[in-house]
Each structure stands twice: as C-alpha cells, then as structure tokens.
Amino acid sequence: MSQNGHCPDIPPSPVPVIIPATDHPIKVHDIDGEALKVLYRLRDAGFAGYLVGGGVRDLYLGQRPKDFDISTNARPGQLRKLFRNSRTIGRRFRLVQVFFRGGKIIEVSTLRSRSEYDINDIDKVLPSNNTFGTLPEDAFRRDLTINSLFYEIEHNTIIDYVGGVKDLDQGIIRIVGEPDRRVTRDPVRIMRVVRHAARNGFRIEEQSWQAIIRHRHKLDLCPPSRIRDELLRDLRSGKSEPWTRTVLKSRIFTTILPFYAEILDGARGRQRQQELLALTRVLDRLHGQSSDDYRIEIPDYMLFTTLLVPWAEERFDLLQQRLHGPAHHTLSREIRAELDSLFSERFNIKRLDKEAMTTLLVNLPIFESHQQKETWPKWLRGKSYFADCSRFARLFVEAAGGPAVDAGLFAAQPRQLRHEAADFSGKDSGHGRRAKGRRGGQPAFSNRGKGVFGFRNG
Structure with a gap:
C-alpha cells in the first residue's frame, strides 16, 4: 500500500476510455428490469449508478448474466433510506441487497478504493468510511480487466479504465x-x-x-x-x-489435491488425467442442461467423489474389487481412513459428506458391474444408498464410454419423483427413508460388520 492508503497499481490521474452506444453491443433492453429500476432510482435521487463486473462482461459477450450487480457513490445508509425493501450485509465491506418479488435480489455496493485482500491488517475492522472510493479506484481494485468495466444508463456508454474491452475483443x-x-x-x-x-x-x-x-x-x-x-x-x-x-x-x-502429485506422472499418470477429463466432461454435459425451469443439482459430496475416482483406482485398484461381507467392510474402512487423512483439514469437508464419498467409492465396482449387466438384485434395490450409488455409477459409465446418464436423475425436483427416475427397476428404492440421527440416503458405518457391505441395515 502506498502512504495515502490507495493501491499502488492506480496510475496518477487515470483517464478512461469511453465506448459510446454505437460501438458496443449492450442494449438497455438486455438489462434485467429490476436492475434498471435500481439504476433509475439512483439517478433520480441524484446519485451515480453503474452496472459493473460480470454483468457488463457477459452482456458484451452476448451472454445472459447470472447476476446484475450495481455500484454507486451513495453510501450504505443512503441506500437503505432510498430502498426500503433492502438490507445491509457484510462486515468489512458493506453492501445493500434490494429485494423484489419472486425472491430476486439486486446487490448494490458503494464504490471502493481497494480490495479486502489488499489491506495490510486483514483482521482489523476498518471504519466504514475508510474504504469508499472513486470510479477509477474501484476499477483498479478489481481482479481482472474484463471484470472492471462500468456501464452507465444516462448515455448507454461503457467506461473502461484498464483495457477490459480490448481484452474481451481479443x-x-x-x-x-x-x-x-x-x-x-x-x-x-x-x-x-x-x-x-x-x-x-x-x-x-x-x-x-x-x-x-x-x-x-x-x-x-x-x-x-x-x-x-x-x-x-x-x-x-x-x-x-x-x-x-x-x-x-x-x-x-x-x-x-497434493495426494495426486505422484499419481499423475508418467504414462499411467496421463491415463489418470484422461479419466479426470472424461469425468468432468460428463459433469459439463449435465450442468449444461440447467435452465431457469430445470436446474441440475449434483451434491457437493458427489462432485468431490468424481475427482477421487482415478485416485481410488490407483490407490485401491478400485474397479477390480468385487468384494462382499467382511472384505467389503474392510475396504470401506480403509477408504474412509484415507479420506480422513487426506481431508482432515483440507476443504473443511463435513463428516457426513466423507461418509457419503466413501459409500460412493466403495460401491462403485458392484454398481458398475450391475449397470453393465442391467440386472439389479432385490437386496441391492432396497438399500438406502441405492439411488445415489446408481446415479454415480451411471455417471462413471458414461465417462468410461458407455451410454449417457439421464440428466433427470440429477434434476432439482421433488424427492419422490427423483426416486422414481432413479429406480429404473420400477420398484421404490427406499432411498427416501430418513433414518433417525443421520441424513437420508447415506448409510452409517457399523463397527460390528453386520449387514450387507458391513453397513447397518436401514
């Protein structure tokens, strides 16, 4: 930081490039209606308001922004008086959320002079007036040039202090x-x-x-x-x-993920890299089918497990395992112990999620095998983890070159409908039963080793 407290990356007296409406593709009708209401109210109250960041970037690229964030020279207290349907959030850098019908939220922030992570004493709570800034200061405190653009509605121009438009074009x-x-x-x-x-x-x-x-x-x-x-x-x-x-x-x-360091080297490492790419390719196909009316929702623990399959193959020869009873229970314990060791502090993964990750990995071989045979034993269909493991196995089979998994299995929809979709055998999988004291669909581990796969019968 310089002595005046501003970021040393800001040149003296920066002059922006102003891109007129005739020279850029953004049109007012492309902007969310509620965001426009906020911008117009700021203008009518005598404040400057700008569409900022990713919203400007996405509109310039012809994409639909996920969020329409706004920056202004109005202070948080002034914003709260101007927008009664709002609340202030944030401890160090306060911003105002303006609420609209249907649960829509437009976030409005006061122009800042620096990023939270460019302040020397990260634990110090700064006075509320110590971080407000000017338009160029706000531009230069942002991470990337393509995210540092401002769009103003008075003349429909883009204001560019950092060369972001040129970088978008190139x-x-x-x-x-x-x-x-x-x-x-x-x-x-x-x-x-x-x-x-x-x-x-x-x-x-x-x-x-x-x-x-x-x-x-x-x-x-x-x-x-x-x-x-x-x-x-x-x-x-x-x-x-x-x-x-x-x-x-x-x-x-x-x-x-440092435990992958040795695994990804050499010829076998290149194979494992290809497996990772194939698995993420399936994730992309599934997530690519999300829309406003049809949202794909793959649980966190399943996403993490997707990244762990090549590791588990290398570490445990996972897909060659066809274990039952005590041997399967032993493998479960070994995998869970490894996950506890690898993720004891990394990522702050919850205990239940690590149990779920273990369940998906240890059951992948048998589910993958039955997926290939298209046969599902009655005892397997009745397991509480059947729906999750079958979905994950289908995802894996697609990555391995098999048929595409139905995205409907991962759609955010009523639980009962998802069970019917997942249970392609035509029988209720039982995944919806919620056992007392543990999350539905995830088996608890038993020290006694009873039940199929060493899990307690649900």
Whole structure:
C-alpha cells in the first residue's frame, strides 16, 4: 500500500476510455428490469449508478448474466433510506441487497478504493468510511480487466479504465495491476483467473500466467473453506473440463489435491488425467442442461467423489474389487481412513459428506458391474444408498464410454419423483427413508460388520 492508503497499481490521474452506444453491443433492453429500476432510482435521487463486473462482461459477450450487480457513490445508509425493501450485509465491506418479488435480489455496493485482500491488517475492522472510493479506484481494485468495466444508463456508454474491452475483443484474461503482487495478496485470484479463462475459452496473458505458476503454492495459505467453495463453483460451471486441463497443465491441481502429485506422472499418470477429463466432461454435459425451469443439482459430496475416482483406482485398484461381507467392510474402512487423512483439514469437508464419498467409492465396482449387466438384485434395490450409488455409477459409465446418464436423475425436483427416475427397476428404492440421527440416503458405518457391505441395515 502506498502512504495515502490507495493501491499502488492506480496510475496518477487515470483517464478512461469511453465506448459510446454505437460501438458496443449492450442494449438497455438486455438489462434485467429490476436492475434498471435500481439504476433509475439512483439517478433520480441524484446519485451515480453503474452496472459493473460480470454483468457488463457477459452482456458484451452476448451472454445472459447470472447476476446484475450495481455500484454507486451513495453510501450504505443512503441506500437503505432510498430502498426500503433492502438490507445491509457484510462486515468489512458493506453492501445493500434490494429485494423484489419472486425472491430476486439486486446487490448494490458503494464504490471502493481497494480490495479486502489488499489491506495490510486483514483482521482489523476498518471504519466504514475508510474504504469508499472513486470510479477509477474501484476499477483498479478489481481482479481482472474484463471484470472492471462500468456501464452507465444516462448515455448507454461503457467506461473502461484498464483495457477490459480490448481484452474481451481479443479473448484475453489479464490481472489488473502488477500480477505478482495481486496474486500474493490474495492467492485465490489464481483460481479466478483459471475459471474465467475456462468459462470463456480465453487465453491467459503471459505475465498473469507466469504469476499464477510462481505463486500457486500460496493457495495452501488460504482458508480451506475458500478453496472448497471456489473448487465447487468450477465443478458446477459447465466448463469443468477446460478448467481441469488448465489446472493440470499449471500443476494447480496437485497444489489443491497434493495426494495426486505422484499419481499423475508418467504414462499411467496421463491415463489418470484422461479419466479426470472424461469425468468432468460428463459433469459439463449435465450442468449444461440447467435452465431457469430445470436446474441440475449434483451434491457437493458427489462432485468431490468424481475427482477421487482415478485416485481410488490407483490407490485401491478400485474397479477390480468385487468384494462382499467382511472384505467389503474392510475396504470401506480403509477408504474412509484415507479420506480422513487426506481431508482432515483440507476443504473443511463435513463428516457426513466423507461418509457419503466413501459409500460412493466403495460401491462403485458392484454398481458398475450391475449397470453393465442391467440386472439389479432385490437386496441391492432396497438399500438406502441405492439411488445415489446408481446415479454415480451411471455417471462413471458414461465417462468410461458407455451410454449417457439421464440428466433427470440429477434434476432439482421433488424427492419422490427423483426416486422414481432413479429406480429404473420400477420398484421404490427406499432411498427416501430418513433414518433417525443421520441424513437420508447415506448409510452409517457399523463397527460390528453386520449387514450387507458391513453397513447397518436401514
């Protein structure tokens, strides 16, 4: 930080490039109606309001934004008076959520002078007036040039301080400011660089690429929950295959999941990499079918397990296992112990989720085998984990070159309908039964080894 408290990446007296309405593709009618209401009310009250960040980026690229975020020179208290249907959230950097019918939320933030992670004392609660800034300060504190654009409705122009429009035109992902310093201050920016490159099919600018290579190990310094949340966003993005290619090439993948380091080397390692790409390709096909009326919802534990299949094959020769009874129970314990060891602190994965991951892995061989034979024993159909394991096995079979799994099995819909879809045998799978004290569909482990596969009978 410079002595005046502002980010040293901001040049003196920055002059923006103003792109008139005739020279860019964004039209007012492309903007969400509620977002326009917020912008017009800000204008009528004498404040400046701008559509910012990903909303401008996506509209410029001809895509439909997921969110329409707004920045303004109005302070949070002024916003709360202006929008009665709102609330203030955030501890260090407050923003206002404006609520509309149907559960829609438009987030409005006051222009800032710097990012949360560019402040020296990260634990210090700053005075509320210590972070407000100007339009150029807000642009230069953002991560990427393509996310640092402002759109104003008065003249329908794009305001560009950092060359973001040129980078959009050329398909480039570029870190704002000095890449090494920005990445060092917040290593999670590494994952955001890769995400936006994968999602848009853009290339990463060379200095930005070298910075994330040099500093990828600093991801270990980040809170596990942040890495977990970023990883899950990438797996749900519909672009997880190109994301996987990039994190494998940059070795970010083995920084995030270090137990893969030795597995991915050599000829066998290339095979395992291809397996990872095939699995994420299936995730992308499934997530690509989501829409406003039809949402694909793959549970967190299943997404994590998808990344673990090549590891489990290498570590336990998983797909060659056809175990029953005590031997199957022993394998369950070994896999669970490994997961506890590997994820004791990494990602803050819940105990129940680790149990679910173990269940999916240990049962994959037998479910994959019956999937190939298209036969389902009565005892297997009645298991509480049948629906989840059969869905996961179908996902795996598609990745291995088999028939495509029905996306309807992963649709966010009433539980009963999903059971009927998952139970292709025509009989109620029993997955919907909720045992007391544990999550429905996930078996608890038994120390006595009774029941099929060493699980307690549900």
